[in-house]
Amino acid sequence: MTARGTFRKAVEAKDLAAITMALDPGIEFHSPVMVKPYLGREPVTALLGVLLEVFDDFRYTDELTGTAPVADPTGGGFPIAPATPAAPPLALIFTARVAGKAVQGLDLLRFGDTGLVTGLTVMVRPLPAAMTLARVVGRRMEAAEGSGDPSDPAQR
Numbered sequence: 001m002t003a004r005g006t007f008r009k010a011v012e013a014k015d016l017a018a019i020t021m022a023l024d025p026g027i028e029f030h031s032p033v034m035v036k037p038y039l040g041r042e043p044v045t046a047l048l049g050v051l052l053e054v055f056d057d058f059r060y061t062d063e064l065t066g067t068a069p070v071a072d073p074t075g076g077g078f079p080i081a082p083a084t085p086a087a088p089p090l091a092l093i094f095t096a097r098v099a100g101k102a103v104q105g106l107d108l109l110r111f112g113d114t115g116l117v118t119g120l121t122v123m124v125r126p127l128p129a130a131m132t133l134a135r136v137v138g139r140r141m142e143a144a145e146g147s148g149d150p151s152d153p154a155q156r
Contacts, residue, residue: 004090007109007117008060011092014052020045024116032105032124033134044120050140054133055103058096065090087111099136101129 010018020041029038029047038044052058066089092107103124110119124130 004087004109004111004115008063008092011052011058011107012060016045016049016052019048022117023120024112024114024118027117028119030119030121032122032130033137046144047137047141050137050144054098054136054140055096056098058094060092060094062093063090064093087115098129098133101132103129103133 006018007022010016010022023041023044025041026039027041027044029044031038031047038047089111090109092109094105094107096103096105104126105122105124108119108121108123109117112118124133
């Protein structure tokens with residue numbers, strides 16, 4: 001099975017080891033509440049482990065496959081993705097609950113030449129649920145790291 005299918009099945013099974021195996025060592029994770037991305041397999045795995053704990057009733061509802069992305073044609077410096085991706089991007093739409101609040105979200109995955117996930121961007125709504133998610137995850141990450149509040153954008 002490719003990383004495309006492996007990642008989804010691993011998340012649905014809450015199998016952090018399998019999720020980790022689907023991640024490229026240089027993965028870049030963009031959070032809905034952080035300005036700077038998480039970089040590298042180890043910090044991304046730690047964050048995903050916390051997310052597996054805080055999401056209740058998590059399930060993917062839809063899967064959308066994109067076309068091969070290209071650099072920003074406007075020249076605005078905001079590339080859509082690497083010019084030569086190994087596979088088209090994949091969007092996994094999900095529903096879950098966090099601290100009793102309903103969350104809808106999207107995991108946007110990008111893949112490298114090895115087929116592993118090189119980019120993961122997460123978006124969530126509605127705003128009150130996103131704020132609750134930021135607080136709950138921030139507390140857990142702070143406890144795990146033992147320093148600073150990772151939900152504070154000033155620290156990322």
